[in-house]
Amino acid sequence: MDPSDQKHFTVVDYVVFALLLAASAGIGLYYALSGGRQRTTQEFLMADRSMQCLPISLSLIASFQSAVAIIGVPAEIYTHGTQYWFIGCAYFLGLLIPAHVFIPVLYRLQLSSAYQYLELRFSKAVRICGTLTYIFQMVIYMGVCVYTPAFALNAATGFQLWGTVLATGLVCALYTTLGGLKAVIWTDVFQTVVMFAGQLAVIIVGVRRTGGVSEVWRKVKEGNHISGLDLNPDPTERHTFWTLGIGGVFLMLSLYGVNQAQVQRYLSARTEKEAVRSCYMAFPSLQLALALSCVMGLVMFARYCGEDFSEKLGSSSRDAMVIYFVMDMLQGLPGLPGLFVACLFSAALSTISSAFNSLATVTMEDLIKPYFPSMSEGRATKVSKALAMSYGLLCLAMAYLTHLMGDSVLQVALKIFGMIGGPLLGLFCLGMFFPWANSIGAIAGLVAGLAVAFWVGIGSIITRISGTKLLPPSCHINTTAGIQTALSNVTSRPTGLQRFYSLSYMWYSAFNCSTVILIGLIISFLTGPMKEEEATPGTIYPLLGKLLCFLPEHLKKKLCCVTPLRQSITDQQRLHSHKENNGGASLQHTPSQEQTEGFLSEVDSRVVECETSV
Incomplete structure (x- = not known):
């Protein structure tokens, strides 16, 4: 039977899918009726800062491993080979740096919104600019996340596309509004398990029906689909080790270092150690999620040898091949199609609910509370819930724009994070x-970074240049065609401004982050650099002090490399009064004497190490 004719679920499929939606809504209802019943903004937005590292780490995975990754990564591997898998190398630094740099700074300041940091470090104007940029980024990204599983369900069952989009957005908005961050995190835990189960089911059945592991390996190897280490330094190459390994680090930092959806999870942890540990625990699970998606793409290739049947599902996008593959593999196995669609919706719901909650948080903490300081706690909680629901409705409108884009959903999602997340990362750095x-x-740096980002991003869309065109995938190598294609690529290599537009989208985060830092430093020196005593205690990480520990003490002090670290701990009381005097967010608590002395001893030991090495 042609899988494109399989346009219905069995009763078991409907039951599996309905159980997912019911369980997600049930978790939200449970946290709406238990504990503090979400009556305070601290509980609704920050889970009372009482979460443990395991649920936080699984929630971090679910927020990143969206339906975009489950659909987009297998389609990428099916079309272009395993080169994308090297992005896993970026996960190490992409999680290690946030664990030891961003989390300590943000957690010790006891913030609710990551953008409160920008006011403490710079000014209220910078905080508002950062908040508005983040809102813009997440509203667009939510549209992609809602549209992707809705398209999959439409292709697999014949459900009305926009009816499915509406159902997804409303269910997600419901449990986010009812249960707050606790509901979001615990539904993420449940949905992560469903995601892995759905992918494993498809892979196991696909390998069996393709002839076993040895047959799958033979076909992908004959089809030249196992990519080697490509060390080409050309930044216009779509995927190389450098674009994925280095560009991927900046992408991960924009996601796990300064993105409010992830930062909010760190800040909800009971202690700083729990927050750091959750970052470490996310690493193996993220590698597993990437491996499952990539293996799924390889099994697809072994099954179809690169043929494109997406038009049978009414789409010209290679993303539709993943749905075709699932329908082909799982037809006649009651419950499994429903499990995979539930897997997609789990990924989508976890990402979208994280976005709703984080958007409600930054809007309340950064745009409403500073102007209505006398607002009662009860009223603030109701407004936060209304904001979460409002963003849920707004994302439905964004979903309509997503299907108008021509790129794959994976590329669209990563471009969004590169074009907008990159400048935000630069601002925090x-x-x-x-x-x-x-x-x-x-x-000035943020404006310049966003301007350059949209110039390059929109230019690449208009000119439709996405780097070197790869050979059409096939289970059999055609050497003559390969030589001809390679020669045509050399002769048609873009030049001038077109070459600038052809920059790999994986470099967007790094390029835009660097632009913000460079322009920001130039303008700062032209307008009068900030003096050491003017910096709010606790807002500067002594990176330069660690890198330049071989310099004499007076030079390091002149370069502001030493004092801020000690100042950030010993003067926390001064920070508390500083924030109150400047209208910033107040601290929830200040460090204890034990914490202060413990950290100071760590600082002193590092100074001794540096002096000894000299």
Whole structure:
């Protein structure tokens, strides 16, 4: 039977799918009726800062491993080979740096919104600019996340596309509004298990029906689909080790270092150690999720040898091949099609609910509370819930725009994070690592970064240049065609401005982050660099002090490389009064004497190490 004719679920499939939606809504209802019943913004937005590392780590995975990855990564591997798998190398630094740099700074300040940091470090204007940029980024990304599983369900069952989009958005908004961050995190835990189960089911059945592991390996190897280490330094190459390994680190930092959806999870942990541990625990699970998606793409290739049947599902996108493959493999196996669609919806719901909650948080903490300081706690909680529901409805409108884009959903999603997340990462790096940066430089850098990002991004869309065209995939190598294609690629290599537009989308985060830092520092020095005593205690990470520990003490002090670290701990009381005097967010608590002395001893030991090495 042609899988494109399989346009219905069995009763078992409907039951499996319905159980997913019911369980997600049930978790939200449970947390709406238990504990503090989400009556305070602290509980609704921050889970009372009482979460343990295991649920936080699984929630971090679920937020990243969206339906975009489950659909987009197998389609990428099926079309272009396993080169994309090298992005796993970026996961190590992409999680290690947030664990030891961003989490300590943000957690010790006891913030609710990551963008409160920008006001403490720079000014209220920088905080508002950062918040608005983040809102813009997540609203667009939510559209992609809602549309992807809705398209899959439409292709697999014949459900009305926009009816499915509406159902997805409303169910997600419901449990996010009812249960707050606790419901979001625990539904993420449940949905992560469903995601892995759905992918494993498809892979196991696909391998069996293709002839076993040895047959799958033979076909992908004959089809030249196992990519080697490509060390080509050309930044216009779509995927190389450098674009994925280095560009991927910046992409991961924009996601796990400064993205409010992830930062909010760190800040909800009971202790700083729990927050750091959750970051470490996410690493193996993220590698497993990447491996499952890539193996699924290889099994697809072994099954179809690169043929494109997506038009049978009414789509010209290679993403539709994943749905075709699932329908082909799982037809006649009651419950498994429903499990995979539930897997897609689990991924989508976890990502979207994280976005709803984080958007409600930054809107309340950064745009409403500073202007209505006398708002009662009960009223603030109701407004937060209304905001979460409103963003849920807004994302439905964004979903309509997603299907108008021509790129694969994976490329669209990563472009969004590169074009908007990159400048935001640059803004935080400018504040944390460069003591001389001032608020004028920060705003100028962010504006310049966004301008360059959209110039390159929109230019690449208009010219439709996405790097070197690869050979059409096939189970049999055609050497003559390969030589002809390679020669045509050399002769048609873009030049001038077109070459600038052909920059690999994996470099967007790094390029835009660097633009913000460079312009921010130039403008800061032109307008008068910030002095050491003007910096709010606790907002600067002494990166330069660690890198330049071989310099004499007076030079390091002149370069603002030493004092901020000690100042950030010993003067927490001064920070508390500083924030109150400047209208910033107040601390929930200040470090105890034990914490202060413990951290100071760590600082002193590092200073001794540096002096000894000299």
